[in-house]
Amino acid sequence: MAQRSEVAVCVDAVGGDHGPEEVLRGVAAAVADDEALTVILTGPDEIVTPFAAGKDRIVAHPTTEIIAMDEHPAAAVRSKKDSSIVVGCRLVKEGRADAFFSAGSTGAIMAAATLVMGRIKGIQRPAIGAVIPTGAEPVVLLDIGANADCKPENLLQFAHMGSAYAKVVLGLKSPRVGLLNIGEERTKGSLLAQEAHALMSAHVPGFVGNIEGRDVPFGAADVIVTDGFTGNVALKLLEGVSSSLLGQVKAALTETAFSRLTALAARPALTRLKLRLDPDTYGGAPLLGVDGICIIGHGSSNRAAVYAAIKGAARASRGGLRTAIADAVTLDR
Amino acid sequence: MAQRSEVAVCVDAVGGDHGPEEVLRGVAAAVADDEALTVILTGPDEIVTPFAAGKDRIVAHPTTEIIAMDEHPAAAVRSKKDSSIVVGCRLVKEGRADAFFSAGSTGAIMAAATLVMGRIKGIQRPAIGAVIPTGAEPVVLLDIGANADCKPENLLQFAHMGSAYAKVVLGLKSPRVGLLNIGEERTKGSLLAQEAHALMSAHVPGFVGNIEGRDVPFGAADVIVTDGFTGNVALKLLEGVSSSLLGQVKAALTETAFSRLTALAARPALTRLKLRLDPDTYGGAPLLGVDGICIIGHGSSNRAAVYAAIKGAARASRGGLRTAIADAVTLDR
Numbered sequence: 025m026a027q028r029s030e031v032a033v034c035v036d037a038v039g040g041d042h043g044p045e046e047v048l049r050g051v052a053a054a055v056a057d058d059e060a061l062t063v064i065l066t067g068p069d070e071i072v073t074p075f076a077a078g079k080d081r082i083v084a085h086p087t088t089e090i091i092a093m094d095e096h097p098a099a100a101v102r103s104k105k106d107s108s109i110v111v112g113c114r115l116v117k118e119g120r121a122d123a124f125f126s127a128g129s130t131g132a133i134m135a136a137a138t139l140v141m142g143r144i145k146g147i148q149r150p151a152i153g154a155v156i157p158t159g160a161e162p163v164v165l166l167d168i169g170a171n172a173d174c175k176p177e178n179l180l181q182f183a184h185m186g187s188a189y190a191k192v193v194l195g196l197k198s199p200r201v202g203l204l205n206i207g208e209e210r211t212k213g214s215l216l217a218q219e220a221h222a223l224m225s226a227h228v229p230g231f232v233g234n235i236e237g238r239d240v241p242f243g244a245a246d247v248i249v250t251d252g253f254t255g256n257v258a259l260k261l262l263e264g265v266s267s268s269l270l271g272q273v274k275a276a277l278t279e280t281a282f283s284r285l286t287a288l289a290a291r292p293a294l295t296r297l298k299l300r301l302d303p304d305t306y307g308g309a310p311l312l313g314v315d316g317i318c319i320i321g322h323g324s325s326n327r328a329a330v331y332a333a334i335k336g337a338a339r340a341s342r343g344g345l346r347t348a349i350a351d352a353v354t355l356d357r
Numbered sequence: 358m359a360q361r362s363e364v365a366v367c368v369d370a371v372g373g374d375h376g377p378e379e380v381l382r383g384v385a386a387a388v389a390d391d392e393a394l395t396v397i398l399t400g401p402d403e404i405v406t407p408f409a410a411g412k413d414r415i416v417a418h419p420t421t422e423i424i425a426m427d428e429h430p431a432a433a434v435r436s437k438k439d440s441s442i443v444v445g446c447r448l449v450k451e452g453r454a455d456a457f458f459s460a461g462s463t464g465a466i467m468a469a470a471t472l473v474m475g476r477i478k479g480i481q482r483p484a485i486g487a488v489i490p491t492g493a494e495p496v497v498l499l500d501i502g503a504n505a506d507c508k509p510e511n512l513l514q515f516a517h518m519g520s521a522y523a524k525v526v527l528g529l530k531s532p533r534v535g536l537l538n539i540g541e542e543r544t545k546g547s548l549l550a551q552e553a554h555a556l557m558s559a560h561v562p563g564f565v566g567n568i569e570g571r572d573v574p575f576g577a578a579d580v581i582v583t584d585g586f587t588g589n590v591a592l593k594l595l596e597g598v599s600s601s602l603l604g605q606v607k608a609a610l611t612e613t614a615f616s617r618l619t620a621l622a623a624r625p626a627l628t629r630l631k632l633r634l635d636p637d638t639y640g641g642a643p644l645l646g647v648d649g650i651c652i653i654g655h656g657s658s659n660r661a662a663v664y665a666a667i668k669g670a671a672r673a674s675r676g677g678l679r680t681a682i683a684d685a686v687t688l689d690r
Binding site: 158159169172173204206212213214215217236237238239240241242250252253254256257258259260261262263264265266267268269270271272273276277293294296297 | 491492502505506537539545546547548550569570571572573574575583585586587589590591592593594595596597598599600601602603604605606609610626627629630
């Protein structure tokens with residue numbers, strides 16, 4: 025096996041609802057697992073310095089400020105220049121880290137990354153992608169909320185960015201790219217979807233046409249493109265329905281005394297299924313289109329999610345995600 | 358118990374993928390169940406006349422044309438004036454039937470109902486509602502696809518129409534109405550969602566604010582309002598995820614020999630759950646805002662779905678759905 029190239033991922037030690045311990049455990053696991061990975065930790069001195077002490081590939085980079093989850097993103101990013109988030113983005117911009125991960129305020133991470141790293145040349149609007157677990161292979165869905173109102177050209181760029189991510193991070197050779205829409209024919213859907221369909225037909229390699237909501241969980245495409253409003257509703261609905269349904273399966277299995285026994289027997293199988301459906305398995309959500317690798321974790325990221333996100337960040341960097349996106353977008357001009 | 362008032366529901370005998378037999382079985386069950394219900398059947402003479410022969414409250418109304426699923430809706434409605442769909446809508450318009458149900462082409466039913474019945478005074482755009490099964494109480498979601506592009510005022514009217522339907526057909530006294538959006542605060546979401554939020558805050562009784570995708574299955578509101586693009590994606594995603602997930606539960610339970618036994622034992626509980634989640638239980642999808650009651654069944658409607666849709670149509674008529682919608686919309690002016 026080829027040796028893995030050196031990569032440095034900067035991690036925000038204080039992002040996430042579970043507190044720094046959970047983040048640091050994820051960091052330790054990721055570093056233990058990859059002999060060419062260094063993690064640079066931003067966050068309060070008293071947290072990052074003792075943790076990094078005596079460890080080979082964990083580097084403390086103390087910062088003095090923290091952006092809280094409820095602060096106004098843009099204002100916080102402008103005023104808190106020595107926050108764990110802003111400094112993390114700066115380390116990437118300056119080439120001192122290859123990627124940045126935080127499970128802090130999504131809005132603040134987006135604002136900081138866009139402001140500090142800038143956008144890849146030609147990209148109009150960065151988008152957030154999510155790798156969603158399905159019954160078939162995982163699917164990249166984007167945008168999941170960075171842009172509530174989109175133009176057709178934005179969706180075209182999302183297609184390129186999602187496809188590049190699927191190649192580099194999921195390892196797909198020729199990702200099949202679909203447009204989330206409300207009918208199969210190209211004349212179906214909103215004006216936005218109709219115009220995006222025309223653009224994607226002309227410019228996106230591997231474009232498979234419209235994907236309806238009911239086909240999303242069945243592997244109809246590897247990358248599914250939509251505006252940030254629809255994508256956010258779809259992602260959260262998927263999470264809600266899965267959680268509600270698994271709860272109902274559990275309840276249905278414990279309706280009678282006999283089925284309570286059944287439920288007990290079924291528990292290992294259902295736990296395996298729940299793990300397979302856990303979005304944490306696939307790491308955080310990449311902010312695609314900024315000029316640097318930036319991965320956003322949800323607030324409730326546990327150590328497993330942090331571990332997976334750092335691995336994803338390393339893979340994105342080693343695989344050349346920035347170049348892949350820049351190259352794909354150039355084709356349209 | 359008060360005696361039920363006489364109601365006549367017109368049913369398209371040839372709508373649906375399962376053929377007339379399945380529709381007619383649903384009709385027979387509905388009539389047997391409600392001594393004050395008459396069903397008027399539109400469709401080919403050789404189908405409707407023998408079936409109605411000798412039956413007390415089933416009336417044949419033979420028609421000579423059929424609109425196929427793949428015909429252009431508006432063109433077919435204009436040219437096939439003696440089709441089972443167009444005639445059904447006309448019977449409602451002329452007061453000879455109180456409601457119309459068809460599991461035929463959604464586009465053709467929408468076009469025929471809008472053209473023949475007209476719209477309730479003040480309604481700009483009719484919308485299609487769906488009663489979706491959730492872990493909690495059923496929820497009315499609209500629009501699920503009649504209007505891919507909407508204005509804020511359309512969403513306001515959808516709120517009134519959905520609320521009227523929840524009152525009349527689901528029997529809720531004060532339905533809680535939510536706006537599907539991508540954040541809880543009123544400043545979140547697309548421009549459409551933000552403006553709709555302001556209008557709904559001012560005009561909709563029982564408005565509970567924004568509902569995020571993940572809250573949909575947990576009874577956060579009784580009526581959830583959105584544009585026809587997002588609503589269609591959401592409805593179909595919900596169907597797809599439920600079906601995919603129940604399939605995976607089944608597969609997970611049969612992974613090992615021991616769990617295959619478990620699966621066998623779990624089957625009755627899972628079957629009950631599947632039935633509870635079956636949208637057929639709640640009848641067809643009402644086309645709200647046309648000046649008459651019109652219920653659309655999906656193409657794959659089986660006898661149970663037809664039965665439930667006819668019951669829903671009768672309830673809508675007896676409860677005065679048209680007046681309830683007309684009254685609600687008047688309040689905005």
